[in-house]
Structure formats: structure tokens, C-alpha cells
Amino acid sequence: MMHDVIISGAGPSGSQCAEVLAKAGYRVALIERDANWRKPCGGSVSSRVLKLYPQIKKLNIPKIRGGVLYSADYHRVEYRRKDNLFSTVIDRLELDNIMRDTAIDVGAELFDKNLAFDFISKNQEKIGIKTKSPSGVKEYHGKIIIVADGMSSKLAIKSGLRSKWKTEEIATAKCAIMEGANNLDEEFIYVYFKPYMGYGWIFPLGSNRFNIGCGIAGEDLLRYNLNDIYTEFIGDPKIKEFIPGSNYKIIWAGSYPLPTVGVLENSLYDNNLMLIGDTAGFISPINGEGISGSVYSGKAAAEVAIEALENEDYSKNTLKKYKKHPDIKHFIRSFKMRHSLSKFFVENRGVNLNKIFELAEKDSNYREQVTGLFLSKEDIIPSKDFFTRIKEI
Numbered sequence: 001m002m003h004d005v006i007i008s009g010a011g012p013s014g015s016q017c018a019e020v021l022a023k024a025g026y027r028v029a030l031i032e033r034d035a036n037w038r039k040p041c042g043g044s045v046s047s048r049v050l051k052l053y054p055q056i057k058k059l060n061i062p063k064i065r066g067g068v069l070y071s072a073d074y075h076r077v078e079y080r081r082k083d084n085l086f087s088t089v090i091d092r093l094e095l096d097n098i099m100r101d102t103a104i105d106v107g108a109e110l111f112d113k114n115l116a117f118d119f120i121s122k123n124q125e126k127i128g129i130k131t132k133s134p135s136g137v138k139e140y141h142g143k144i145i146i147v148a149d150g151m152s153s154k155l156a157i158k159s160g161l162r163s164k165w166k167t168e169e170i171a172t173a174k175c176a177i178m179e180g181a182n183n184l185d186e187e188f189i190y191v192y193f194k195p196y197m198g199y200g201w202i203f204p205l206g207s208n209r210f211n212i213g214c215g216i217a218g219e220d221l222l223r224y225n226l227n228d229i230y231t232e233f234i235g236d237p238k239i240k241e242f243i244p245g246s247n248y249k250i251i252w253a254g255s256y257p258l259p260t261v262g263v264l265e266n267s268l269y270d271n272n273l274m275l276i277g278d279t280a281g282f283i284s285p286i287n288g289e290g291i292s293g294s295v296y297s298g299k300a301a302a303e304v305a306i307e308a309l310e311n312e313d314y315s316k317n318t319l320k321k322y323k324k325h326p327d328i329k330h331f332i333r334s335f336k337m338r339h340s341l342s343k344f345f346v347e348n349r350g351v352n353l354n355k356i357f358e359l360a361e362k363d364s365n366y367r368e369q370v371t372g373l374f375l376s377k378e379d380i381i382p383s384k385d386f387f388t389r390i391k392e393i
């Protein structure tokens, strides 16, 4: 069966991409390995994402107004938005279902229990993908193929657009949804930086639930054991102030890697092909926020695909507009800046960050910029003074 567009992966990036294409009247196949998979995630969703999914705001989920950030030596920096919502926290399975169902409602066809493992090629052109399904190998043909199946994508490697991630390009994080009495302020997310490359978080989920987790990045992945770090984090006396109980019910737990180097700007497109979301590195290198980059890269790829379909030209010369899309240019620039800063932040076993937070504790203008960087406030661009003072540290 011929579709206009085949999308491999029905996570946030693939579902948003499918929705935009299906709304425009195109035939979209959304290929998913397992729609019941709960992606390991903190589930923090920024207001930028909620703009595309206003229905999420109506759910009974936390209305997050800001964040509390701690350095490794527990300097505390707080950000609170007075007017509108800063973000929310949601169970990822629920989020993925909402995003996927929104795409299906406007006409995208979901093919669940299909694991994409290779392209179908003809005269050196990619004309579809092959999947493994319970009833054997299946083939899906399309004019454009969009790879949205996450950071462990098989197709991204087979496409030749990018190679396997190196240790220094990724982090791995472990998290859980827990239930039980706690002292968390339901309007805040809590982030704890560490004396290694990584951080821990507690995100309130309402009705006595919270998402708790931590991650390690780069070479520290080789030095530390994620399970040990997680156990240490949830037992930390400072954390215990907020979750004093000794017997929280674990609703769910899991771990998964994430890329930390920013957008792979030279791996975004080829003839008939685009890479979106985690597959192409659309995650903020400082805080690991990737849902926003995923949905907006999916939206941008869909807009470029629509133009290509209208003109019946799927060559890389046309698809290069994806990289030039204003949203994509924004993420490339913003993540590049954050990636270069993140190296400095984590150097020196957390001491640099301790000093930055100490400064931010005392100076509200500086604090505004620090929280802007760490909480991905889009309107905050660090000033020259910010960098000058960092260099003095």
C-alpha cells in the first residue's frame, strides 16, 4: 500500500509530524514498535508544547509555575512565573497516547507492533521501510520517509546520515513514578546538580505522586554506576526533606539514554528522508528537555514535506528547507550555546556550578539568567555580563 509519508516511531516527534501531514490531507503511515511502551522520562512538558496540545491543559495535572535548582553544595536558586503556566508534568504513557490519538483523529494510520529495521531501496532511492511484525516482515512504501524512532534508531544508522552515538555524546538516566506522602510544593519542579556530569530531579505529579530520577553523562558514564547513583540520590538527606517516607509505592521505573550534544545539523535530511526528534539530537544539552525539540522538529519536517509533496519534488535540495526552518535554526543555535556552556558547568567536579549558583543566590539579575539557561526559558538569552562573570570564576 502506498502512503505519501512513512513515519517510523510514534513518540512525540512522529505523532506531531503525522498530525500536521494528515491535517493537510496527506496519507500518513505511523509505524510504532509498541504503543504500550512507557518511555522512561521525567514527563516535564513546557508551555511551548502545550501551545500545540491545549487539550493537555484541561487535564487534572500539576500547574507548574517554576523551578527550584540546587548546586552540588546545595546553593538554592528559585524561579517563579507570576502570570502564566511554566510547564506541567505528565505520565509519559498518557502524553504519548494523547499525541498519537490526536494524529489518528485527523487521519494518520497507526501500524502498531511494527519494528522498523531497514529501508526498501530501488535505484539507490529509499522508497519505503521494512518492519518485523507478529505476522512476519511487512513493507510500507512512501514518497517521503521520516525517521522518528528515538535515539536508538536503527534506520538513522542505516540511512548513513549519522553513526552510532559515542559515550561522550550521550547521558543515561533512571527514573520512577512513586506514590506516597511528600512535602513537595506541587507548583515547582526540583533539580539537583551533582559533583559529576549529571543531575537528579523530582517532578510532582499530583495526588501524592512524583517522578524522581537522575542521570549521568559523557565520560562519567564509565566512572559511575547509574543504579548506585540513583540509590544514593533518592536516599540523600536533602531529598529526604521532601520525601521523608521509607516505603513509597513504585508505580513504574525504567532507564534510557539520551543524546547531549545538540542538533546533529549535518544529519537532518537526504533524498526522500528526514530525521526528527531524539534521532537527530533535538534535546537541550543542559537539562535534557527534549519533548519540545521533538514536537517542533516534527512540525517543521511536516511543513517541509507538505511543500515537497505539493511540488512532487522529494530531493534533498528541496528537503534542505527543513534545516533552514526558523524553529530548527532556533534549536540549532540555542542548543549549540547550551552545549558549549554545559562543558564548563560540569567541569571541576561541580565547583564551577556551585560558584555560579552562589552568585545567583545574591543577585536577582544574574539569577534570572541562570534559571533561564537551566530551565530553558526561551526568552532569556545570557548577556555579555553573564559570560564575563562566568569567566571570572
Ligand SMILES: Cc1cc2nc3c(=O)[nH]c(=O)nc-3n(C[C@H](O)[C@H](O)[C@H](O)COP(=O)(O)OP(=O)(O)OC[C@H]3O[C@@H](n4cnc5c(N)ncnc54)[C@H](O)[C@@H]3O)c2cc1C
Pocket: 008, 009, 010, 011, 012, 013, 014, 031, 032, 033, 034, 035, 037, 039, 040, 041, 042, 043, 044, 045, 046, 114, 115, 116, 117, 148, 149, 150, 151, 152, 153, 154, 173, 174, 175, 213, 255, 256, 257, 258, 276, 277, 278, 279, 282, 283, 288, 289, 290, 291, 292, 294
Ligand atoms: C530518563 C529520561 C528523562 C527525560 N525527561 C524529560 C523531561 O522531563 N522533559 C522533556 O522534555 N524531555 C525529557 N527527556 C527527553 C525526552 O524523553 C525525549 O526527548 C523525547 O521523548 C523524544 O521524542 P521522540 O519522539 O523523538 O522519541 P521517543 O520519545 O524515544 O519516541 C520514539 C518512538 O519510536 C518507537 N520506536 C523505537 N524504535 C522503533 C523501531 N525500530 N520501529 C518502530 N518504532 C520504534 C518507540 O516505541 C517510541 O514510541 C528525558 C529522557 C530520558 C531518557
